[in-house]
Amino acid sequence: xxxxxxxxxxxxxxxxxxxxxxxxxxxxxxxxxxxxxxxxxxxxxxxxxxxxxxxxxxxxxxxxxxxxxxxxxxxxxxxxxxxxxx
Amino acid sequence: xxxxxxxxxxxxxxxxxxxxxxxxxxxxxxxxxxxxxxxxxxxxxxxxxxxxxxxxxxxxxxxxxxxxxxxxxxxxxxxxxxxxxxxxxxxxxxxxxxxxxxxxxxxxxxxxxxxxxxxxxxxxxxxxxxxxxxxxxxxxxxxxxxxxxxxxxxxxxxxxxxxxxxxxxxxxxxxxxxxxxxxxxxxxxxxxxxxxxxxxxxxxxxxxxxxxxxxxxxxxxxxxxxxxxxxxxxxxxxxxxxxxxxxxxxxxxxxxxxxxxxxxxxxxxxxxxxxxxxxxxxxxxxxxxxxxxxxxxxxxxxxxxxxxxxxxxxxxxxxxxxxxxxxxxxxxxxxxxxxxxxxxxxxxxxxxxxxxxxxxxxxxxxxxxxxxxxxxxxxxxxxxxxxxxxxxxxxxxxxxxxxxxxxxxxxxxxxxxxxx
Numbered sequence: 001x002x003x004x005x006x007x008x009x010x011x012x013x014x015x016x017x018x019x020x021x022x023x024x025x026x027x028x029x030x031x032x033x034x035x036x037x038x039x040x041x042x043x044x045x046x047x048x049x050x051x052x053x054x055x056x057x058x059x060x061x062x063x064x065x066x067x068x069x070x071x072x073x074x075x076x077x078x079x080x081x082x083x084x085x086x
Numbered sequence: 087x088x089x090x091x092x093x094x095x096x097x098x099x100x101x102x103x104x105x106x107x108x109x110x111x112x113x114x115x116x117x118x119x120x121x122x123x124x125x126x127x128x129x130x131x132x133x134x135x136x137x138x139x140x141x142x143x144x145x146x147x148x149x150x151x152x153x154x155x156x157x158x159x160x161x162x163x164x165x166x167x168x169x170x171x172x173x174x175x176x177x178x179x180x181x182x183x184x185x186x187x188x189x190x191x192x193x194x195x196x197x198x199x200x201x202x203x204x205x206x207x208x209x210x211x212x213x214x215x216x217x218x219x220x221x222x223x224x225x226x227x228x229x230x231x232x233x234x235x236x237x238x239x240x241x242x243x244x245x246x247x248x249x250x251x252x253x254x255x256x257x258x259x260x261x262x263x264x265x266x267x268x269x270x271x272x273x274x275x276x277x278x279x280x281x282x283x284x285x286x287x288x289x290x291x292x293x294x295x296x297x298x299x300x301x302x303x304x305x306x307x308x309x310x311x312x313x314x315x316x317x318x319x320x321x322x323x324x325x326x327x328x329x330x331x332x333x334x335x336x337x338x339x340x341x342x343x344x345x346x347x348x349x350x351x352x353x354x355x356x357x358x359x360x361x362x363x364x365x366x367x368x369x370x371x372x373x374x375x376x377x378x379x380x381x382x383x384x385x386x387x388x389x390x391x392x393x394x395x396x397x398x399x400x401x402x403x404x405x406x407x408x409x410x411x412x413x414x415x416x417x418x419x420x421x422x423x424x425x426x427x428x429x430x431x432x433x434x435x436x437x438x439x440x441x442x443x444x445x446x447x448x449x450x451x452x453x454x455x456x457x458x459x460x461x462x463x464x465x466x467x468x469x470x471x472x473x474x475x476x477x478x479x480x481x482x483x484x485x486x487x488x489x490x491x492x493x494x495x496x497x498x499x500x501x502x503x504x505x506x
Contacts, residue, residue, distance in 0.1 A: 001113070002112055002113045002114060002502060002503035002504070003111070003112055003113030003503065003504055004503070004504060005504055046110075046228075047180055047228050047229060048106055048107075048110035048111065048228075048229060048230040049103060049106045049107045049110060049111060049173060049176065049177050049180075049229065049230060049231075050173075050176035050177045050178075050179055050180030050181070050229060051107075051111060051176060051506060074506055076506070077506050079504075079506060081111075081504060081506075083113060084113045
């Protein structure tokens, strides 16, 4: 599995801090599911291959269980990417 | 104060950059740097050479510049990826930014190489080796690729040092270490000594850099003229050039293109020349300069090179004028052998406002044409290179601005996954 782009609702505060709030993923039946991002465990700025991105490690609740996911906001293209850690 | 110069060289740059991109951005699992792999051109378009290869591929004897078929004979399981120049620019820029944090004087030497003047930074980062290690690790941690850093008191020695052992290493080559570290190397390893010079030196019985360094400069001057003095100085570690943070102005502008098929008719060749003229002149105009000398080069299907040049009545950067001159040169030069590659080169660059010699026979044309070019440039600047083109290129086999980095080399098409 490769990283893939995902829909995200995020808030940008007055200091320019970004917080992803909801993420929309496709489930096994190809239906779109929206998950609330419960908390952010950490975030950091990255610049691999010269491409600026903000990496968020966060928890969502899926099927009653907390699940840790990694998503990245790419500053140049404004895309959110779900990191596949297979 | 003793001068300290760093030379930073990205280890198999194009390949490393693609590897980082695939691992970190696309989320692939294989690291191209750990398997026999190479960045290679497109065989179908006859751009079929190896541009960069991984260290495991090097062990098979694959070299940069080999044809793809030769490389596959050496290493049948070689993984080949297409070039990705947009990525190279972004990686290169990001690295230069980090270098500029370390030193106020950074000279970008090529897309993947730079010199840093680190004189007087001992109070900031500690001794040279400590600083270089810090720099190398920072680039690796932040950008994800490895570099070699060569340390010395001038550029030539720093460059030689960064070439010693790869990857991810810091080496020093101070003047007192020349004898031990550099003189036993083969003469072909010396910067500025290419395969042709190497052969000529070997016939003189000069096989190592040390032998070159101890050769009487008069002998070298007799054989190689001024260039002999240069390589003699380099072999002795003498280089007076300074780290220049501002790039010297271009002395010439040229572009060439290998055509996907052999061109055997003049009209197609002229179309290629027009597309090259379009490219070269756009670059001239972008830098607000004009060229006085135009040259055309041809490589035919037997890989024979030929070229021909002329001086214009007055400097120009007008596409039509350069194109006309190129056609004239081409007609005089071409013997009818099918053509593989065409190029247009301009030189004797004139900067800034220059007075135009009006030609009696095309009065007013000059102003009209230069306004036309200006408008076309403005449209392309705003809406992209392909937004306006000459009708002759519509649906044709030739891209309307040939030469340089063509669009398909900027970003490859990945079959799946993201390509940011």
